[in-house]
Amino acid sequence: MIRRALPHLCLVGSIMMLTFIVIDFFNRAMHFIGGNEVFNSFLLIFTLLVLITSIWTICDHRRSPR
Amino acid sequence: MNVNREGHENEKAGRGKNTPRLLPLPWVIVLDLVLIGAGLIVFALFHHVLPRDIQTSGLALPRPTTTRVMTPAATTTTASPTPTTMAAGTTTTAAATPEPTETTIDPDSWTAKFADQFTDGDIIQTETEYRSANLAVTIQQQQRGDAVFYLADVYLSDIEQFRTAFASGVYGRGLTDDVLDIAVENAAILAMSGDYYGIRDQGIVIRNGELYRDVLFDDVLVLYYDGSMETTEARAFDMDRILTEGAWQAWSFGPMLLDQGQPMTTFNSRVDPDNPRSAIGYYEPGHYCFVLVDGRQQGYSNGMTLTELSQLFYDLGCTAAYNLDGGQSAVLTFFDQTVNQPYKGGREISDILYISDLGAN
Structure with missing residues (x-):
């Protein structure tokens, strides 16, 4: 279950990240990214998700027959 | 295989x-x-x-004793309530003391300098004007291109009449309120939306002589105790210097709109299209203007670009000008009335800047 959900969570996180980057590009004063506590927490969670997904995916590839 | x-x-x-x-x-x-x-x-x-980082008070900054300090504009032979409320002391004392006392006005004071703007003690109040012995505020609606804007011209007799206020009366992230409500709570005569400091973790925040946040963000506007106003790019900002020179208020939003008194065409901001704007201009110590541009309302006012706003302040004769939080936040109030037509009725924000009449209150 977790294994199936992880890629979707990464997808959600990456689209959220892109949204923040676009908004921040147009209105830096809103301070959506960079030095923002909430964003930093989100970034940490997102990075961990990507890390776990990546490791899992690499292990799967190594296990699967060529 | x-x-x-x-x-x-x-x-x-x-x-x-x-x-x-x-x-x-x-x-x-x-x-x-x-x-x-x-x-x-x-x-x-x-x-x-969600509210957080609540602070009921900031780090009190000492009022400098160097020549940058503005001396009280008017003094009486009786002591003023505080050393900084000169005009308030004058009016209140004159009314309460049975025996008239000799009043002398410092010729270098703002009271003397802007004497033609102030009254002898009467209070004149209309829908667009307020004058007393200590303060003069006039508001005009003007049109420039497809933008309607409101120009509030302000003459002070004391820097402490130029004040700021937080939503709910305390500093904190996520605390917001209507500009009009904050203005009424603080008995503001004229009030305008501030820099919405509460939306960010960064940006210098000095309010009414207290330092709340010293994390640099972008262009900074500093109002000193002597009434002078200075806009500074982030890279040139020197916290120690502004504290030494006596910062009374500091805002972080921007961008700055005039470069050494000259209009600008490139800005430290990407929010350049036509927009509702709130901005402040500086002529000389004691003389300022609030500019509120309505926008995003077809058939009424489209708003202004930063370039147009910069040119406006240049044409007004300001020597420094600074953009504050605009868009839906841009609201100007006069006593208990909203002066402009805010986009979608305005929004709750975290702070205002306002003018109060120490003498009249």
């Missing part, structure tokens, strides 16, 4: 038996979109709404 292929097929067959049925692709897409929406809402909740 054959063994391997058979093994692989057996493995696939086995996995097929154990794997639950996958959701149809449209459902997966919808669920992901819902998750994205929920994620953004949760982010906005923590970023915008």
Whole structure:
């Protein structure tokens, strides 16, 4: 279950990240990214998700027959 | 080779038996979109709404004793309530003391300098004007191109009449209120939306002589105790210097709109299209203007670009000008009335700057 959900969570996180980057590009004063506590927490969670997904995916590839 | 292929097929067959049925692709897409929406809402909740970092007071900054300090504009032979409320002391004392006392006005004071703007003690109040012995505020509606803007011209007799206020009366992230409500709570005569410091973790925040945050963000506007106003780019900002020279207020939003008194065409901001704007201009110590530009309202006012706003301040004769939080936040109030037509009725924000009449109050 977790294994199936992880890629979707990464997808959600990456689209959220892109949204923040676009908004921040147009209105830096809103301070959506960079030095923002909430964003930093989100970034940490997102990075961990990507890390776990990546490791899992690499292990799967190594296990699967060529 | 054959063994391997058979093994692989057996493995696939086995996995097929154990794997639950996958959701149809449209459902997966919808669920992901819902998750994205929920994620953004949760982010906005923590970023915008939930209060945190509450401070009931900041670090009190000492009023400098160097020549940069503005001496009281008017003094009486009786002592003023505080050393900094010169005009208030004058009016109140004159009314309460049975025996008239000799009043002398410092010729270098703002009271003397702007004497033609102030009254002898009467208070003149109309829908667009307020004059007393200590303060003069006049508001004009003007049109420039397809933009309607309000120009509030302000003459002070004391820097402490130029004040700021927080939503709920305390510093904190996520605390917001209507500009008019904050203005009424603080008995403001004229008030305008501030820099919405509460939306960010960064940006210099000095309010009414107290330092709340000293994390640099972008262009900074500093109002000193002597009434002078200075805009500074982030890279040139020197916190020690402004504290030494006596900062009374400091805002972080920007961008700065005049470069050494000259209009600008490039800015430290990407929010350049036509927009509602709130901005402040500086002529000389004691003389300022608030400019509120309505916008995003077809048939009434489209707003101004930063370039147009910069040119406006240059044409007004200001020597420094600074953009504050605009868009839906841009609101100007006069006593208990909203002067402009805010986009979508305005929004709750975290702070205002306002003018109060120490003498009249």
